[in-house]
Amino acid sequence: MLCDAVAVFPEAVEDALPGWGDEHQRWTSLAMPGNVAADGGWWLHFHSYLVTSAAGAVLVDTGIGPAGGEAAEWLGTAGRLPGLLETAGVRADEIDTVVLTHIHTDHTGWNLAEELPRFCNATYVVQQAELEHVRDVAKYERLIKPLADAGQLRAVDGETTLDGGLRLLPTPGHTPGHQCVVTERAVLGGDVLVHPAQARWPELTYVYEQDPAVAVTSRHDVLALAAATGVPIAAAHPHTALTGAAMPLPAVSPGSGVCPPHKL
Ligand SMILES: [Zn+2]
Ligand SMILES: [Zn+2]
Numbered sequence: 001m002l003c004d005a006v007a008v009f010p011e012a013v014e015d016a017l018p019g020w021g022d023e024h025q026r027w028t029s030l031a032m033p034g035n036v037a038a039d040g041g042w043w044l045h046f047h048s049y050l051v052t053s054a055a056g057a058v059l060v061d062t063g064i065g066p067a068g069g070e071a072a073e074w075l076g077t078a079g080r081l082p083g084l085l086e087t088a089g090v091r092a093d094e095i096d097t098v099v100l101t102h103i104h105t106d107h108t109g110w111n112l113a114e115e116l117p118r119f120c121n122a123t124y125v126v127q128q129a130e131l132e133h134v135r136d137v138a139k140y141e142r143l144i145k146p147l148a149d150a151g152q153l154r155a156v157d158g159e160t161t162l163d164g165g166l167r168l169l170p171t172p173g174h175t176p177g178h179q180c181v182v183t184e185r186a187v188l189g190g191d192v193l194v195h196p197a198q199a200r201w202p203e204l205t206y207v208y209e210q211d212p213a214v215a216v217t218s219r220h221d222v223l224a225l226a227a228a229t230g231v232p233i234a235a236a237h238p239h240t241a242l243t244g245a246a247m248p249l250p251a252v253s254p255g256s257g258v259c260p261p262h263k264l
Helices: 022-031 070-075 081-087 129-136 138-149 213-227
Strands: 002-008 043-053 058-059 095-101 123-127 154-156 168-171 179-182 187-190 233-235
Touching: 002 070, 002 081, 043 233, 123 129, 123 168, 129 138, 129 154, 138 154, 187 213, 213 233
Parallel strands: 058 095, 095 123, 123 154, 187 233
Antiparallel strands: 002 043, 043 058, 168 179, 179 187
């Protein structure tokens, strides 16, 4: 897990999650204190995942990106992914595959360097439905077109297994072409849920879900998959991995803006 940034969500949690109520607040404070800021706001983490195996190095999502980028400006903080990769001992040119769970600016922020693919030897993998969804949207064209121009963009259509065995699972709703990455140890969930309470209450919708009803179905599906396979869901924004309704109270310190150890 590589935490590109931590920021308090710029909107009130009850605005971001329509249906939010006292029971959600109470549960989150008890079960997920790492996501509750001192003023009652919502700590949002921005996690990328590095998966290494004999088949190569896969990076899932590229965070909010550098200062001056759209997501960094929105959140008032800058990402630090390149430094984290360096600390992990992985150079940008050693990444073989970048999987984008979806094309939002807080998941694609480090796609490029100097308007060229930052991960210069990587194939960037995205669902075809996602590409169609963002076509002609200028801010996304900026982040995606250079990948295609360099011959480094691969569109997949539906469930796909990558070399090395990583499974890409379409989980639409947040966006039409949203996908999760299923490994032996975790479901890398992107924004299939954005707040930990959505693992406890999958029907709790997020205001920026493109199709809320479909998003609820995808959340149920991913929770069922995680339960059936006994692995946690490691989504992009909760501070820690989640195991759904039956999850025990985790041993984490109250939200300090610093990630507790992320044990999968
Ligand atoms: Zn998103
Ligand atoms: Zn996101």
